Amino acid sequence: MKNSGLLVILSGPSGCGKGTVIKELLRRNPNVFLSVSATTRLPREGEQDGIHYHFITKDRFESLIAEEGMLEYASYCDNYYGTPKAAVEEKLCAGKDVILEIEVQGALQVMNKRPDAVSIFILPPSAKELEHRLVGRNTEDRDTIDRRLAKAWDEITYASRYDYAVVNDDLMEAVQEVEAVLIAEKCKSVRMEHTIASIVDKNC
Numbered sequence: 001m002k003n004s005g006l007l008v009i010l011s012g013p014s015g016c017g018k019g020t021v022i023k024e025l026l027r028r029n030p031n032v033f034l035s036v037s038a039t040t041r042l043p044r045e046g047e048q049d050g051i052h053y054h055f056i057t058k059d060r061f062e063s064l065i066a067e068e069g070m071l072e073y074a075s076y077c078d079n080y081y082g083t084p085k086a087a088v089e090e091k092l093c094a095g096k097d098v099i100l101e102i103e104v105q106g107a108l109q110v111m112n113k114r115p116d117a118v119s120i121f122i123l124p125p126s127a128k129e130l131e132h133r134l135v136g137r138n139t140e141d142r143d144t145i146d147r148r149l150a151k152a153w154d155e156i157t158y159a160s161r162y163d164y165a166v167v168n169d170d171l172m173e174a175v176q177e178v179e180a181v182l183i184a185e186k187c188k189s190v191r192m193e194h195t196i197a198s199i200v201d202k203n204c
């Protein structure tokens, strides 16, 4: 029997570089999967339904909540965002590591429901750099950027509730630090039960 995969929560203020870190992590680690969230926000240019998000209506989102189909969900800047439960469970059972890229309210729900989840908070190196990245991404209008920046400092106060904090200054260093967390967490003896049992079975 396989050890179950790691459930990894990754949060950080909008524009700190979560998506960029995750993209590189996925490229380097074929066993790692990103959960595709559902959202009621409109797609940005280039975003594809079922790949970047499941873009759904508010009614459909509320039905999924009622059917208990969401592992967690939250309202962020006037839109719903949530993690469909079934796809996450399926990957974990197959021994894959699953990343949830979610904001803090949803993260706190997962920490409660799944104490085995590993949580990582990504920080920007400074306020100035966060604004520079959000503006430079060129995906939101100025009003949305200002609302996201105002939210950022509230979100950062939650960083100490996470198991790990990683500063995304140099991208490759940040990716390596996230990888180091995953490697160490997988070596915890409590997660190695099946491996330990099979070695004992074969040799003792």
Ligand code: ADP
Pocket: 012, 013, 014, 015, 016, 017, 018, 019, 020, 021, 133, 134, 136, 137, 168, 169, 170, 171
């Ligand atoms: P988030 O997913 O947290 O909202 P993104 O991954 O979209 O953030 O990154 C926001 C912007 O910052 C993007 O334009 C991205 O290219 C840039 N960026 C991400 N990480 C770094 C980094 N380490 N150094 C410089 N720019 C970065």
Ligand code: 5GP
Pocket: 011, 012, 013, 014, 037, 038, 041, 072, 073, 074, 076, 081, 082, 083, 101, 102, 103, 104, 105, 106, 107
């Ligand atoms: P964006 O609109 O920039 O894609 O995402 C806005 C915020 O919503 C980000 O902080 C992102 O991490 C968060 N988010 C994305 N998907 C989910 C989700 O499934 N659940 C929760 N709680 N937050 C999410």
